[in-house]
Amino acid sequence: MLTYTIRRLILAIPTLLFISFIIFLIVKLSPSDPTASLPLTIPPDVRELIRESLGVNDPVFVQYFKWLKLMVWDEPLHFIEGATGWPVAPEGPRIISYQTRSPVMDLIAQRMPQTLWVVGTSYIVGILIALPLGIISAYRQYSIFDQVGTFISMVGFSVPTFFTGVLFIVIFAVNLGWFPSVYNTTHVVTDWDSFVVQLKQIIMPVMVLGLYNASQISRYLRASMLDNLNQDYVRTARAKGLTEKIVVLVHVLKNSMIPVVTVIALNVPAVFGGAIITEQVFKVNGIGQLLIIAIQSGDVPVVQTVSFIFAVLIVLFSLIADILYGVLDPRIRYD
Amino acid sequence: MFDTSGARKLVEVRDLKMHFPIRTGLMRRLTGSVKAVDGVSFDIYEGETLGLVGESGCGKSTCGRAILRLYDPTSGSIVIDGEEIAHAPFDKLRRLRPKMQMVFQDPQASLNPRMTVAGIIGEPLQEHTDLTADQRLERIYELMDAVGLNRDFANRYPHAFSGGQRQRIGIARALALNPKFIVCDEPIAALDVSIQAQVVNLLEELQARLGLTYLFISHDLSMVRHIANRVAVMYLGRVVELAPRDALYEDPLHPYTRALLSAVPEPDPAIHDAANRIILQGDVPSPANPPDGCNFCTRCPQVMEICRRIDPDIQEIAPGRFVACHLYTKETEKTAAHAAQSTGA
Numbered sequence: 001m002l003t004y005t006i007r008r009l010i011l012a013i014p015t016l017l018f019i020s021f022i023i024f025l026i027v028k029l030s031p032s033d034p035t036a037s038l039p040l041t042i043p044p045d046v047r048e049l050i051r052e053s054l055g056v057n058d059p060v061f062v063q064y065f066k067w068l069k070l071m072v073w074d075e076p077l078h079f080i081e082g083a084t085g086w087p088v089a090p091e092g093p094r095i096i097s098y099q100t101r102s103p104v105m106d107l108i109a110q111r112m113p114q115t116l117w118v119v120g121t122s123y124i125v126g127i128l129i130a131l132p133l134g135i136i137s138a139y140r141q142y143s144i145f146d147q148v149g150t151f152i153s154m155v156g157f158s159v160p161t162f163f164t165g166v167l168f169i170v171i172f173a174v175n176l177g178w179f180p181s182v183y184n185t186t187h188v189v190t191d192w193d194s195f196v197v198q199l200k201q202i203i204m205p206v207m208v209l210g211l212y213n214a215s216q217i218s219r220y221l222r223a224s225m226l227d228n229l230n231q232d233y234v235r236t237a238r239a240k241g242l243t244e245k246i247v248v249l250v251h252v253l254k255n256s257m258i259p260v261v262t263v264i265a266l267n268v269p270a271v272f273g274g275a276i277i278t279e280q281v282f283k284v285n286g287i288g289q290l291l292i293i294a295i296q297s298g299d300v301p302v303v304q305t306v307s308f309i310f311a312v313l314i315v316l317f318s319l320i321a322d323i324l325y326g327v328l329d330p331r332i333r334y335d
Numbered sequence: 336m337f338d339t340s341g342a343r344k345l346v347e348v349r350d351l352k353m354h355f356p357i358r359t360g361l362m363r364r365l366t367g368s369v370k371a372v373d374g375v376s377f378d379i380y381e382g383e384t385l386g387l388v389g390e391s392g393c394g395k396s397t398c399g400r401a402i403l404r405l406y407d408p409t410s411g412s413i414v415i416d417g418e419e420i421a422h423a424p425f426d427k428l429r430r431l432r433p434k435m436q437m438v439f440q441d442p443q444a445s446l447n448p449r450m451t452v453a454g455i456i457g458e459p460l461q462e463h464t465d466l467t468a469d470q471r472l473e474r475i476y477e478l479m480d481a482v483g484l485n486r487d488f489a490n491r492y493p494h495a496f497s498g499g500q501r502q503r504i505g506i507a508r509a510l511a512l513n514p515k516f517i518v519c520d521e522p523i524a525a526l527d528v529s530i531q532a533q534v535v536n537l538l539e540e541l542q543a544r545l546g547l548t549y550l551f552i553s554h555d556l557s558m559v560r561h562i563a564n565r566v567a568v569m570y571l572g573r574v575v576e577l578a579p580r581d582a583l584y585e586d587p588l589h590p591y592t593r594a595l596l597s598a599v600p601e602p603d604p605a606i607h608d609a610a611n612r613i614i615l616q617g618d619v620p621s622p623a624n625p626p627d628g629c630n631f632c633t634r635c636p637q638v639m640e641i642c643r644r645i646d647p648d649i650q651e652i653a654p655g656r657f658v659a660c661h662l663y664t665k666e667t668e669k670t671a672a673h674a675a676q677s678t679g680a
Contacts (some may be wrong), residue, residue, distance in 0.1 A: 142363075232444035235405055236508070240459040241432025244425075254449055330492040331448055 001326060004334035005319070012315045019311045020071075024064045024304055032298030034098040054098060056300075067304060070095050075105055098299045107290060107302065108309070112272075114185045115279070115286030119271045122206040126213025127264060133214065134221025134260075138229060139248055149218070156215030165208045165281035172204060179204050183284045205282040209275050213267070220263050224256040231255075258328045265321040269313035342380035345516055345548050346402065351375045351411035351421075353394070353401045357623060369623045371397040373572035374411075376649065379516070384542065384549040386563030386580070388556060388595070392619065394572040395552045396440070399518040402550065403435050404428055416515060433463050433512035438538075440521040442501035446493040452479070452504055453489040459511045478507040482537060499530035506537065510545070518550045523558060535562055556599045560584055565655075568592045571630040572622055574649060577657040588658045590637050629661065637662060 034054055035047045042050075051057055055066065074090055081089040094103040133153070137146040156164075173181035180201050189195050228234065229252055237251045276288035283289075287306065294302035326332045353372035356365050371394045379385045389395050401408045404420055413421040415435055420428060439445035446455055456475045460466055466474065476486050482503040493501055502522060509517055519538065523531040539562060541547060553559050559566055560580060567577040568591065576589040587593045594613040601607040615634045620626050626633050632642040641661050649659040 232439055232441055233447040235400075236437075236439060236445045236505075237447065237458075239403060239405060239432065239437045240462065240508070241429045241512075242458070242462055243429065246462070251447055255447065329449070331494045 001323065001334055004326075005323060008319050008322070012319070016308075016311060016315060017068075020068065020304075020308050021064060023307045023311070024067065025060070027300050027303050027307075028060050028063070032300075034298050034300065037099070037297045067095065067301070071305065071308065078103075078105065095301045095305055097294070097302050099294070099297055099302070104302050104305045108287065108306065111285060111287045111290045114183075114284055115272065115288065118183065118202060118205050118279070118282075118284050118286065119209060119275055121202065122209035122275075123213055123267070123271050125206055125210035127217060129210060129214035130217035130221060134218040134225060135248065135253065137218065137222045138225030138256075141226060146222075149222075153215035153218050156211040157219065160277070161208050161212055161275060162277045162281060164211065165205070165278055168204050168208055169281070181282070183282045185285055205278055205284060208281075209278050216267075217260060217264060221256060221260045224259050225252060228252045228255045258325065261324055261328060262321040265317055265324055268317050268320075269310060272313050273310050342382060344378045345381040345416055346379035346550070347412075347414040348378070348402060349376050349412040349414075351398065351401060351413060352409040353397050353406055354409040367623050369621075370572050370625060371622055372401060372408075373622075373625070375569075375572070375574050377567055377574060377577055379548055379550060381515075381548055382542075382546055383564040384551050384562055386559035386566040387550060387552045387569060388554060388559050388566060389569035390554060390595075390619065392622070393569045394622070395554075395569055396520050398569070399437070399520045399550060399552045403437055403518055405437070430463075433459070434514055435516045435518070436509035436512070436514040437518045437520060438502070438505050438509050438522045441525050442498055442505050443493070443525070445505060446501060446508075448493060451490050451492055452484070452496075455493070455504060456508050456511055459508070463512055474511070478510055481510065481541065482507045497530075498526050499533060502526060502530075502534050503537070506534075506541070510541065513545070514547070516548045516550070518552065520552050521554070522551075523555070524553070531558065538562065556596065568595065571619060571625055573630055573659065574657075575631065575659050577649070579655050582653075582656060588652070588656065588663065589631075589660050590635050590662070591631050594636070629659075 033051075034056055035042070035050050038047070038050070055063060058066075070093070074092065075095060078089045078094065081087060095105065096102070097104050097107055100107065133149050137149045140146055169181045172178045178200070181204075183201050183205055187194065187198055187201065189198050234247060234252055237247045242251075273287065276292055278284075279286045279288040280292060291303065291306050293299075294306070322334075326334050351372055352370070352374055354368040354370050357367040357369060358364060359366045373394075375394075375398055377385070387395050387398065397406065400406050402413055402415075404413070404423070408421050411421055412419060415431070418431055420431060423431070450458070453472070453475050456478055457471050460471050460474055464471075472489075475489060479486055479489065484500065484503050484507065488496070488500075493504065496504065502525075505522075522538070523534050526534060535558060538549065538551075542549060549562075551559060551562055563580050565577065565579050566583045567574050568583075568589065569575070570591050576583065576587070576592045578588070583592065584596065587596050590613075594615050597610065597613045601610055613636060615636075617634050620630070620633055626643070627646075628644045629635070629642040629647055632638050635642065639661055645661070647659045647661050647664060649657050650664070651657050652663050
């Protein structure tokens, strides 16, 4: 398993280099001007100087390798210095956002907690909804519960979050007035009342995303449970005289979770990525919103860096999913 | 030869029916049923092996599973060791499970791939006994010894074993709670011929040592002849003939049994070529739509007019020999009626 992991990590390096280069090319070759969002009163020659200072007039390859060197060497050292206090960070430039002129990593560090909090909660809520839904739907296949559950998950699966999000706002914020339509990230929980406020403002984005995640995971779990419920070993378990609870929750569920856990692991990068659209709908200033704004204003370093971090997470979590598969299923050996 | 006269009846099956519903159409209405087991009655005496033979799809396995209540039978009665289980509630049934166990056909699929051998064998002990972990492990080792598995394999997973070894795990699992009655559902069908003999010998040895009672389901007539004391022949959800082994193999009464036995390959080429085989014409009718009268009337070489109208009851025409066929009804009408009343089988 260890050699397999190391081999996969080494193989991930060329993959990530290739991905980062492609992202860089796409972002760079798209027609956008980093000075476009600056006031129109700035004269053209000053604009040209600004472009020069940002380094956008260099050849694409030079720009790419400059970025790459900063991304894989300088920024990690800055991160280590920030986290541990050791003075290891090198002198010199960092990856700077065109818009804010602050290091991109600082922007990400500011945005990450909101995303993890809202989208992470929704992911956990989604899993918690999906588990009983999938188990009961499969155990009582074609029952009323299953039919209703199937209908709801089909709706959750096929209706996009920008629709359900707005629908929720119209129903619960505008008409019923139960919850605020905007997520206030500056809100601090200090006592019970402020906790209730936090709960109220988080409930809609969490439910919109949670419904989507739950539909997906519960479908996988239901299918996997149905596969396993008809297996001979389940009959063996019943013949042993076990209670149905043990038969279903230990024998069937344990075997059914193998594919589901990998699906859950594969979707974790999406949590970090933030649900771009949902964050936008509820005005959560997380990573997803950072990326959208950066794309709109041609902020290449932010787009490039955020996309690259997503790519790293996706590669990493597919590796974790594969390793989990090996851990969960004794029939799979990687060595 | 096993003597049934003094032995106690351990299993009594009466008119067991297992019908699976067929649902069709938009509203999934009940439009019929597959009569997998359709009125089967027999007894199994303590310590004997009853062979249950028949071609694929005749309901042998369904019958075996229904007897252990792995299905909920449609109707009929099953008494095992004095306890009626055909419609027993789940909790009562669960407490009775240790007495009756099953060795399954597919040794690969019937073992949970995510449990170690020790886990598989030990789980019934955990569920039904108060043994401590150490005592349980001791019992697991004991069972592994009994079926000829190396103790070192206790922490391995089923996929690491060969078919024969897996079947031994299945047998050890079935033995864990000292059952009285074991249904062996084609335990050797998925195994190599060389391994088949080992597993059958193991089953026989365990029977002699532990006083087990088997219902041995198989389509392998030679193997049944080797292991069984009495043999029941099934056709399309019915038992058509039930007799002591030697009598059945030497003098089969039912036309179907004759055809079945004539199909057994003969090792001597001279006899093989000369053998007068009975080749049945046509296919087995669908169990969802069995013919009127005798189930075998569509293929029977000795079919009579009455066979297409009246379904023959199973009757005892000689001591211990039961057959369901109109060829034997006339001559034995009186004794048959008497036998049917007194034993119901």
